[in-house]
Amino acid sequence: MSKTRIAFIGAGNMAASLIGGMRAQGVDAELIRASDPGAETRERVAKEHGIKVVADNAEAVEGADVVLLAVKPQMMKSVCEALKPALKPHQLIVSIAAGITCASMRAWLGEQPLVRCMPNTPALLRQGVSGLYATADVTPDQREQAETLLSAVGIALWVDEEAHIDAVTAVSGSGPAYFFLLIEAMTAAGVKLGLPADVASKLTLQTALGAALMATGSDVDAAELRRRVTSPAGTTEAAIKSFQADGFEAIVEKALGAAAHRSAELAEQLGK
Ligand SMILES: NC(=O)C1=CN([C@@H]2O[C@H](COP(=O)(O)OP(=O)(O)OC[C@H]3O[C@@H](n4cnc5c(N)ncnc54)[C@H](O)[C@@H]3O)[C@@H](O)[C@H]2O)C=CC1
Numbered sequence: 001m002s003k004t005r006i007a008f009i010g011a012g013n014m015a016a017s018l019i020g021g022m023r024a025q026g027v028d029a030e031l032i033r034a035s036d037p038g039a040e041t042r043e044r045v046a047k048e049h050g051i052k053v054v055a056d057n058a059e060a061v062e063g064a065d066v067v068l069l070a071v072k073p074q075m076m077k078s079v080c081e082a083l084k085p086a087l088k089p090h091q092l093i094v095s096i097a098a099g100i101t102c103a104s105m106r107a108w109l110g111e112q113p114l115v116r117c118m119p120n121t122p123a124l125l126r127q128g129v130s131g132l133y134a135t136a137d138v139t140p141d142q143r144e145q146a147e148t149l150l151s152a153v154g155i156a157l158w159v160d161e162e163a164h165i166d167a168v169t170a171v172s173g174s175g176p177a178y179f180f181l182l183i184e185a186m187t188a189a190g191v192k193l194g195l196p197a198d199v200a201s202k203l204t205l206q207t208a209l210g211a212a213l214m215a216t217g218s219d220v221d222a223a224e225l226r227r228r229v230t231s232p233a234g235t236t237e238a239a240i241k242s243f244q245a246d247g248f249e250a251i252v253e254k255a256l257g258a259a260a261h262r263s264a265e266l267a268e269q270l271g272k
């Protein structure tokens with residue numbers, strides 16, 4: 001990885017967080033290049049990370065070992081088709097675009113080795129998690145390059161089937177929003193119980209942080225941690241019983257199913 005040359009196509013939020021993560025890990029600025037049509041974006045990312053950012057995508061990929069596509073899914077077809085003549089067969093393409101399948105990218109780019117990823121927005125704080133899928137022609141070295149790249153902003157996990165990227169999208173890609181929804185709802189409920197809004201908000205946020213740190217740092221699972229909070233006939237038990245009587249697990253299962261279904265549906269629509 002230390003000598004891998006990487007070109008980012010699109011230098012927006014996700015690309016900038018990946019570039020920042022790589023630079024923080026000591027990757028040489030000379031090894032990273034990016035392209036973006038926005039003059040302000042080019043200037044900002046170049047200044048912040050000390051890398052070269054150009055306007056021309058073909059110029060960015062020249063001499064790169066890995067080309068990371070970080071444009072919006074709706075832009076992928078036109079960007080890929082325009083990039084195709086500039087690519088060399090050995091260049092690994094890594095896509096973070098939601099809902100764009102390897103088959104679609106193959107149709108637009110030709111027979112390049114591909115890694116399709118689904119990161120999430122905590123990548124901005126280097127606390128992300130990504131699911132990665134590789135096509136069969138990706139070499140072990142290229143798998144390592146992709147994994148190292150995504151690991152710069154969090155944890156990277158491989159899946160063996162491309163369809164599992166829809167499940168990854170449902171769990172972790174969209175997942176931060178579910179926790180934000182719970183934070184919103186708990187804060188609102190605290191206010192209904194009489195707390196000032198800022199107090200309800202701080203209590204909720206610190207509880208979310210504390211629970212996440214306990215769950216990630218513990219050698220017992222979430223069910224056991226929950227049991228330890230839940231005194232028999234106590235307050236937590238009253239709340240958990242209420243959640244479960246209203247079908248909490250079924251609500252979560254149905255919501256994640258809707259996200260996975262939408263991910264597959266988007267792939268169908270955007271792949272045309
Ligand atoms: N936001 C999220 O939660 C997640 C986003 N993603 C994916 O990451 C990708 C990037 O998303 P963001 O960084 O949030 O978007 P963004 O809008 O911040 O960045 C996209 C960048 O692409 C540039 N661009 C537009 N046309 C271009 C072209 N023809 N050539 C080169 N660059 C071009 C834009 O100027 C912009 O700076 C998307 O495909 C999205 O699906 C993946 C996982 C999670």
Ligand SMILES: O=C(O)[C@@H]1CCC=N1
Pocket residue numbers: 098169173174
């Ligand atoms: O909501 C979406 O479609 C994208 C994919 C994962 C997070 N945001």
